[in-house]
Amino acid sequence: MQLDFQARELTVKLVYYGPALSGKTTNLQAIHRLLAPEGRGRLMTLETKDDRTLFFDLLPLSFSTEAGLTVRIKLFTVPGQVIHNSTRKLVLQGADGVAFIADSQVNEVRANQASFKDLRKNLKENHISPSKMPLVIQYNKRDLPNIRSEEEIMRMAAKGKERTYLATATHGTGVMETFLGLIKTTWERMEEEHTLAARFGLDHREVISNLSRRFGVEAPLE
Amino acid sequence: MSDPGTADLAHGEIAQLEDLIDRESLREVCRSFFDLFGLSIRVFSVKGSLLANVHEERSICRYVNSLPRGKTACAVTVGGAQALIPEKGTVVHPCFTGAVYHIVPIIYDERQLGRIILGPFMPADVKEAPRSLLQIDPQMDAERATTALREMPRVPAETAERIATHLRGVLDLILFSGHRAHLTSAMHLATVRESYRELAEKNARLQEAFDKLKELDRLKSNFLATVSHELRTPLTSIIGYSEMLQAGIAGEMNPEQSGFVETIRTKGELLLALITSLLDLNKLERGQVKIEPELVDPKAVLTEVKETYLPEAEKKGITLEVHCADDVPQLLADPVRLRQILINLAGNAIKFTPESGVVRLSATATQMAMADSDEDDDGIGAALMMAPEPAIEFKVQDTGIGMAQNQLDKIFDAFYQVDSSSTREYGGAGLGLSIAHNLVTAHSGRIRVESELEKGTTFFVTMPETPPEPD
Numbered sequence: 001m002q003l004d005f006q007a008r009e010l011t012v013k014l015v016y017y018g019p020a021l022s023g024k025t026t027n028l029q030a031i032h033r034l035l036a037p038e039g040r041g042r043l044m045t046l047e048t049k050d051d052r053t054l055f056f057d058l059l060p061l062s063f064s065t066e067a068g069l070t071v072r073i074k075l076f077t078v079p080g081q082v083i084h085n086s087t088r089k090l091v092l093q094g095a096d097g098v099a100f101i102a103d104s105q106v107n108e109v110r111a112n113q114a115s116f117k118d119l120r121k122n123l124k125e126n127h128i129s130p131s132k133m134p135l136v137i138q139y140n141k142r143d144l145p146n147i148r149s150e151e152e153i154m155r156m157a158a159k160g161k162e163r164t165y166l167a168t169a170t171h172g173t174g175v176m177e178t179f180l181g182l183i184k185t186t187w188e189r190m191e192e193e194h195t196l197a198a199r200f201g202l203d204h205r206e207v208i209s210n211l212s213r214r215f216g217v218e219a220p221l222e
Numbered sequence: 223m224s225d226p227g228t229a230d231l232a233h234g235e236i237a238q239l240e241d242l243i244d245r246e247s248l249r250e251v252c253r254s255f256f257d258l259f260g261l262s263i264r265v266f267s268v269k270g271s272l273l274a275n276v277h278e279e280r281s282i283c284r285y286v287n288s289l290p291r292g293k294t295a296c297a298v299t300v301g302g303a304q305a306l307i308p309e310k311g312t313v314v315h316p317c318f319t320g321a322v323y324h325i326v327p328i329i330y331d332e333r334q335l336g337r338i339i340l341g342p343f344m345p346a347d348v349k350e351a352p353r354s355l356l357q358i359d360p361q362m363d364a365e366r367a368t369t370a371l372r373e374m375p376r377v378p379a380e381t382a383e384r385i386a387t388h389l390r391g392v393l394d395l396i397l398f399s400g401h402r403a404h405l406t407s408a409m410h411l412a413t414v415r416e417s418y419r420e421l422a423e424k425n426a427r428l429q430e431a432f433d434k435l436k437e438l439d440r441l442k443s444n445f446l447a448t449v450s451h452e453l454r455t456p457l458t459s460i461i462g463y464s465e466m467l468q469a470g471i472a473g474e475m476n477p478e479q480s481g482f483v484e485t486i487r488t489k490g491e492l493l494l495a496l497i498t499s500l501l502d503l504n505k506l507e508r509g510q511v512k513i514e515p516e517l518v519d520p521k522a523v524l525t526e527v528k529e530t531y532l533p534e535a536e537k538k539g540i541t542l543e544v545h546c547a548d549d550v551p552q553l554l555a556d557p558v559r560l561r562q563i564l565i566n567l568a569g570n571a572i573k574f575t576p577e578s579g580v581v582r583l584s585a586t587a588t589q590m591a592m593a594d595s596d597e598d599d600d601g602i603g604a605a606l607m608m609a610p611e612p613a614i615e616f617k618v619q620d621t622g623i624g625m626a627q628n629q630l631d632k633i634f635d636a637f638y639q640v641d642s643s644s645t646r647e648y649g650g651a652g653l654g655l656s657i658a659h660n661l662v663t664a665h666s667g668r669i670r671v672e673s674e675l676e677k678g679t680t681f682f683v684t685m686p687e688t689p690p691e692p693d
Contacts, residue, residue: 044398046406056234058234
């Protein structure tokens with residue numbers, strides 16, 4: 001999080017993490033597609049080779065609050081392939097929240113777990129305690145055969161602390177929910193740490209309803 | 223995160239207009255706009271640097287500037303236009319001639335990076351020279367001013383807005399490409415730096431492990447030296463007392479007792495030889511063996527070796543031959559060590575040659591290039607370094623069981639046995655060749671082997687007539 005008091009500007013960095021080919025870029029593409037154009041930047045993709053992300057994707061979003069604060073949200077993806085570890089570590093620097101995009105296919109269990117371990121390791125190497133990083137989990141690719149059942153996922157999720165979502169990013173379903181869930185989790189954490197509401201008159205309800213409207217949803221979620 | 227470059231990277235922020243835009247290309251874009259619409263264009267960064275300036279002085283401007291008061295008023299207007307910072311949208315800045323400037327902000331990623339100044343141009347609805355122009359200078363000639371004013375390009379407000387939007391779109395594209403290229407190169411750099419850091423860490427760990435291993439190796443050598451020495455002392459007593467028993471000092475023994483004592487003695491000597499080899503190898507590996515060269519006659523050395531093995535060869539029914547022409551010159555070598563090399567090789571030859579075989583020891587004069595060692599064999603300076611020098615080649619040739627080709631590069635390793643199975647036919651600790659190799663190298667000589675299964679093996683030892691001074 002970066003706060004520029006003079007410009008009354010708040011910059012928040014959110015990172016989409018996960019194993020190779022789990023649909024991180026597809027999530028950003030769907031957000032880009034679903035959001036109203038106002039305040040939505042271009043989706044920037046750095047160096048792709050055969051449709052695989054080499055460095056990262058970046059989608060900037062911004063809006064102004066009633067109290068006159070400009071909120072800039074930067075969505076990043078990391079490259080999932082194992083060899084790009086130093087890039088993942090660099091992208092994680094300064095992250096305020098992480099959405100972990102898991103692959104729902106049964107035979108991807110190991111890849112999901114390995115990537116999550118990698119996330120924990122990279123957070124620690126960036127001197128961030130993994131338990132303090134706002135995190136949501138998305139089980140993507142719900143439209144594929146041979147996937148882990150919803151009941152099973154929810155039973156596992158109930159044992160953890162994180163909000164967990166199901167999605168089919170290629171169709172755009174579950175993408176907004178994951179994104180807004182990540183915003184909520186991240187904001188709760190930032191409010192706790194930086195007393196944003198007291199200092200800027202900004203609380204997560206305003207942020208969520210603002211962003212929801214731009215997804216074309218009037219009623220704020222949960 | 224203290225490095226501002228890293229901070230930019232962490233949030234993917236754009237730096238500044240100056241960093242992203244190539245001025246020459248920007249000027250070309252502005253020039254093409256000027257050619258299309260006839261409008262002057264200036265581009266400023268947010269810090270006020272002029273990045274592109276494509277304009278043509280209009281007749282009216284030239285006329286106004288020729289009048290003293292007009293010149294002052296013009297400077298104020300132009301200065302005002304350049305100092306204006308549009309907050310959100312286009313700002314229209316009027317000139318006393320009735321013309322206007324449009325000042326358009328360059329906004330990228332919600333940040334103002336600079337501004338475009340379009341104009342001056344005449345709005346379509348201004349028909350004649352305004353009073354503000356005519357009154358600006360007492361010397362103003364109204365007719366001349368009106369004529370000059372007609373040459374000013376006329377652009378309707380909405381067209382000007384469209385031109386601005388178009389130019390902004392082009393700039394945005396350039397900025398986006400520049401931003402992406404900027405982030406990519408920053409990312410490249412950061413990734414390389416991170417990889418370097420990881421490798422440096424790994425290297426440090428490897429170095430540490432290497433140092434530890436080196437220390438362990440030193441300890442191992444010390445241990446070996448001590449243990450060998452401690453083993454030798456009691457062994458000498460065992461052998462000595464066995465000999466005394468055999469000599470009958472403690473009374474006569476019956477043939478069976480004598481046979482047992484003989485076994486104790488020969489096995490003891492075998493063990494002693496093994497321990498001595500171990501000590502030798504240890505010393506050789508640590509470079510502690512001193513070579514004391516003197517003039518040696520090859521034929522004499524070979525004959526000595528032959529005499530050593532003659533009884534054993536006769537017992538096995540092997541012919542042992544020495545071939546050495548009389549004109550083979552003497553060489554400077556450590557006679558004890560040279561004998562040890564040949565004894566090790568000849569011992570092997572006899573061990574691995576079956577009954578009625580032949581073991582032939584020979585020496586011939588030859589030449590060798592001293593610098594042709596493995597580590598320097600990069601071919602550099604060959605004309606100098608490959609100069610051959612006189613040398614003696616010793617050959618130990620047998621008609622024994624031979625070895626397979628894939629064994630040949632390992633046989634000089636310490637403790638290596640071609641047949642290391644527990645049921646192997648031939649004994650030994652696997653130290654002889656390793657010791658021979660080390661001794662040959664200590665003389666700056668070379669040893670190599672040729673072998674064929676079931677046919678026999680030949681070892682070639684090439685020793686310089688005069689070993690070179692150490693570097």
